[in-house]
Structure formats: structure tokens, C-alpha cells
Amino acid sequence: MTVHQMRAKAFGLSAALVLIAVACGGGGADPASGDQAPAASGAQESAVIRLAMPSEPLWQWIIDSGSLEQWEARHGARIEISHPFRPFTALVSGHADVILVDALSIPALTRGLEHQPVIIGKYAADRSVAAVWRTSQAENLAGVMEGTVAADSEFGTTLLWALIVDDKHDGLEFSDDSQDFELLTAALDLGDVVKRGDADACICLPDRNAEYLSAGMLRPLYEGAPAGELYASMIGDGDRLPLGEVFVADGAWHAENAATARAFLDLWEQAIRHWHAHAGEIIALYPELLSVQSDAAIEWLTEHVETHDWIVDSVYLADADADAYADAVERLAERGFIEADAPVPAVVIQPSSSTLGGQ
Numbered sequence: 538m539t540v541h542q543m544r545a546k547a548f549g550l551s552a553a554l555v556l557i558a559v560a561c562g563g564g565g566a567d568p569a570s571g572d573q574a575p576a577a578s579g580a581q582e583s584a585v586i587r588l589a590m591p592s593e594p595l596w597q598w599i600i601d602s603g604s605l606e607q608w609e610a611r612h613g614a615r616i617e618i619s620h621p622f623r624p625f626t627a628l629v630s631g632h633a634d635v636i637l638v639d640a641l642s643i644p645a646l647t648r649g650l651e652h653q654p655v656i657i658g659k660y661a662a663d664r665s666v667a668a669v670w671r672t673s674q675a676e677n678l679a680g681v682m683e684g685t686v687a688a689d690s691e692f693g694t695t696l697l698w699a700l701i702v703d704d705k706h707d708g709l710e711f712s713d714d715s716q717d718f719e720l721l722t723a724a725l726d727l728g729d730v731v732k733r734g735d736a737d738a739c740i741c742l743p744d745r746n747a748e749y750l751s752a753g754m755l756r757p758l759y760e761g762a763p764a765g766e767l768y769a770s771m772i773g774d775g776d777r778l779p780l781g782e783v784f785v786a787d788g789a790w791h792a793e794n795a796a797t798a799r800a801f802l803d804l805w806e807q808a809i810r811h812w813h814a815h816a817g818e819i820i821a822l823y824p825e826l827l828s829v830q831s832d833a834a835i836e837w838l839t840e841h842v843e844t845h846d847w848i849v850d851s852v853y854l855a856d857a858d859a860d861a862y863a864d865a866v867e868r869l870a871e872r873g874f875i876e877a878d879a880p881v882p883a884v885v886i887q888p889s890s891s892t893l894g895g896q
Contacts, residue, residue, distance in 0.1 A: 639693030
């Protein structure tokens with residue numbers, strides 16, 4: 538079966554499942570939460586959520602499957618999407634109400650802000666892997682000590698790798714001012730940076746570098762374990778923690794729109810459940826949104842997700858998530874990777890919607 542045929546078949550099944558879920562009442566506000574999403578009414582102006590986030594296949598699935606249209610009609614609300622290069626700038630400048638951003642970037646980015654944002658939901662564990670070109674003999678980052686490591690920024694996932702290196706390699710420091718590594722920040726094509734010889738290793742996203750990884754040109758270190766799994770193992774927690782991407786809302790906006798925000802999370806919960814049931818179909822439907830081009834890379838990424846799925850089990854945050862996040866920020870401050878008085882954003886705890894989809 539060709540990739541085109543797989544897409545057509547997968548989309549037909551996806552759309553049918555969504556319509557069934559909507560008909561059964563899935564995706565609405567959870568009565569147990571105490572918040573009721575606004576009902577649709579022709580006499581009222583629709584509530585608007587301005588969402589800023591990177592291009593994501595699950596968002597495109599939400600649109601193409603009809604989930605968004607059904608959700609907007611049901612809740613009398615609209616979601617306006619944008620894909621800025623820096624979503625956090627859109628939030629603090631007042632051009633977005635909700636953004637998707639790396640959780641560990643927030644303390645550094647919110648320092649000095651008059652209005653602190655709040656974390657309202659989780660989306661993905663940190664899926665980044667440390668990788669080298671196939672000719673390298675390194676098995677871990679200690680093997681490229683005094684070399685150059687490419688990363689997308691000095692925040693976010695780089696901070697999580699700083700904790701991992703600190704734990705696994707006594708005496709080594711991985712940061713932008715480290716004497717042990719030179720950190721090279723680049724936009725997206727980190728595999729290309731390693732290929733050109735401008736870096737000895739990269740902190741790479743497996744989906745964005747699937748072409749190189751599937752061909753064996755890039756070789757993951759640490760036996761291929763992503764940062765989220767390495768950190769969970771490091772602290773003795775078998776469950777991956779929300780130290781990857783989270784949904785962050787303007788605090789004032791959330792205080793006035795808690796019910797709409799809850800309905801927004803319900804929509805994503807539906808998409809997350811579909812991903813876990815049909816991840817391979819989503820990858821085949823939208824390979825371009827994952828920077829995947831070839832059939833071999835699609836197959837490799839599908840197999841990778843089966844072992845290292847980065848999408849969280851549920852969008853809703855629990856007390857354990859808040860504790861784990863605060864602990865990670867404290868570890869970063871203790872080791873000097875962020876300032877000691879860096880603000881820790883509030884985490885909005887939400888009960889799980891056990892009734893979604895009739896389950």
C-alpha cells in the first residue's frame with residue numbers, strides 16, 4: 538500500500554471515529570470540574586482563544602477530522618491559530634492567550650514580568666535525543682567533551698540535558714557558558730549542522746531528523762533514550778514527567794475564561810486519545826508536519842513512537858505534575874543553571890475527564 542493510500546484510509550477512519558465520539562458527547566466540559574464551558578448562542582459573541590504554537594500534526598488532525606468545527610459549534614467559541622517563531626513573545630506582547638512552549642523555558646522567560654502566566658495543561662514529554670554522526674565513536678556526551686554540541690536554544694531541552702549530564706557524568710557541565718562543551722544554537726536543522734562538521738553532536742528532535750536517523754547517518758547516544766525518559770530514570774520515577782511542551786495561558790485571561798480554557802483542554806484530550814490509538818496513521822497523514830519525507834523515514838518514526846511515544850497520556854495536570862515541575866526547577870537553580878530566584882509559574886490542577894468519549 539502506498540503512503541497516499543495509507544493517508545486516505547487513515548483519514549476516513551479518523552473522521553468516522555471523531556463523529557462517533559462527538560455524537561456520544563465526548564470532548565465537553567467535565568461536570569466534576571465545576572466549570573461549564575459556554576454554550577453556543579446566536580445572541581452572544583463567540584469567545585475567542587488566540588492560540589500560538591508550532592505546526593503540529595495533531596492540530597491539523599483536529600481541523601481535518603471535523604473536531605474543531607464540532608467543538609466551536611458546541612461551545613460557542615473560536616480558536617484562532619498562529620505559528621510565530623517565538624510563541625512566548627506572542628503571549629507577553631498580548632497577541633496570544635494560550636501558547637505551547639517548553640516547560641523549562643518558562644522561569645527564565647518570565648523573570649520580571651508583571652503578570653505571570655500559568656501552566657494549564659501538558660502535551661509532550663521531552664523527546665530530544667543526543668546524537669552524533671555515524672563515524673563518531675562516542676556513546677554519550679562525555680565522548681564529545683571539549684567539542685561542539687548543537688541545540689535549538691540555551692533554554693528548554695538544553696536545561697534538561699544539563700541536569701542529565703550533571704547526574705551521569707560527574708564533574709561535567711552542559712550549559713551555554715560551560716568549559717566542557719561549546720554550545721552552538723541553531724534554528725531547526727541540527728542534523729545538517731552535524732553533517733557539515735560544524736558540531737560534534739546535537740540535541741535533536743527525532744521527528745525533525747528522521748531522515749538522517751532512519752538512514753543510520755545520525756546515531757543516537759544513551760542507547761537512543763530521549764531526555765524525558767533519561768530524566769525520569771534519573772530521579773527514580775517510572776512515569777515520564779511534563780518537562781517537555783505544556784500549554785501556558787496568560788494569567789489574567791485564564792482567571793476570566795477558566796471554563797473556556799477547560800473546554801480547550803477537552804478538545805486536546807480527544808486528540809491525544811486518538812494519537813495513542815492511531816499514531817501511525819497520524820504520521821502517515823501528515824509527514825510534512827514532522828519534517829518526514831521518505832517512506833523509510835515514516836516507517837522509522839512510526840517504530841520509534843511505539844517505543845518512545847512523547848505525547849502524554851492526558852492533557853490534564855495533577856498535583857504530582859506540579860510537584861515534579863517544581864522539583865526540576867529547584868534542581869536547575871541549585872546547580873546554577875537558572876537564577877536562584879527564577880519564578881515558578883502556577884500549575885492549574887484539573888481533574889481528568891473520565892467521561893470523555895463515553896469512557
